[in-house]
Amino acid sequence: MTKTVFITGASSGIGAATAIAVAKAGWNVGLFARSEEKLQKLADEIGDQALVLTGDATKLEEQKTAMDKLKDKFGSIDAVFANAGRGTSGAGVEEGHPDDWDGMVDLNIKGALYTAHAAMPHLKPVKGQFLVTGxxxxxxxxxxSVYGATKWFIHGFAGNLAQEMAEWGGRCMVVSPGMVDTAFFDSPKPDKLQPEDVAEAIVYAMNAPQRANVREIYIAPTN
Known part of the structure; x- marks a missing residue:
């Protein structure tokens, strides 16, 4: 039976690259992000294995509704990838912008929490897997780095969630990339990691046998 994964932040960067990679590996994929136009373009590239699910990761009910639609379409959700995240416009604390921090914390922390909360009822019956971008x-x-602090939360949360999911045979993995050449940065970084590099790590963890719990994959640019 073909397995299904739900991906937040699927419209670009690591999320889009992962959607393409997991579809090539035989998975169905639910594409969740705010931009319907970008998601539809990606879905057209992937084909019938993809389902467009437009929504905001900072809205719990929108994530719940999207996951329900994905389950109705493909029968189950076997993995969930909480990938949505963003940086902040001002570096540091003194020169940072507190209003901007609010939006970043809402997405990077609360958004990931909402993804996990919405995912558990789907993952528990199938002993599924939760993955998150650290x-x-x-x-x-x-x-x-206030952004970095939000990712310290993600790493701690992923470890704690792994302990909770282990009680029913579930698995939790955090992928920890260094600098990745995505729209996250104002200028291209062609000598750094590519989104496809991170996507390959996600596919490896998702396809690992049930006996193998890949808890973290840490990827740094060679240079």
């Missing part, structure tokens, strides 16, 4: 910035201290 960061090198959530493993190393970076001067004044």
């Amino acid at each position: 960061s090198m910035a959530g493993r190393n201290h970076l001067k004044g």
Whole structure:
């Protein structure tokens, strides 16, 4: 039976690359993001294995509704990838913008929490897997980085969730990339990681046998 994954932040970057990679690996994929136009373009590329699910990751009910639609379409949800996230416009604490922090915390922290909360009723019956995008910035201290602090939360949360899911045979994995060449940055970073590099790590974890719990994959640019 073909398995199904739900991906937040699926319209670009790591999310879009992962959607393409997991579809090639034989999975059905639910594409969740705010931009219907970008999602539809991606779905057209993937084909019948993809379902467009427009919504805002900071809205719990919108995530719940999207997951229900995905289950109705393909019969089950076997994995959920909480990938949606963003940075902040001002670096550091003193020069940072508190109003901007609110939006970042809502997406990076609360959005991931909402994804996990909405996912558990779907994953528990199938002993499924929860995956979440962390960061090198959530493993190393970076001067004044409020963004990095949100990723420290993700790393701690993923470890705690893994313990909870283990009680019913579920698995939880955090992928921790260094700098990735995506629209997250104002200028291209062609010498850094590519979204496809992270996507391959996600596919590896998703296709690992049930006996293997891949808890973290940490990927740094060679240079």
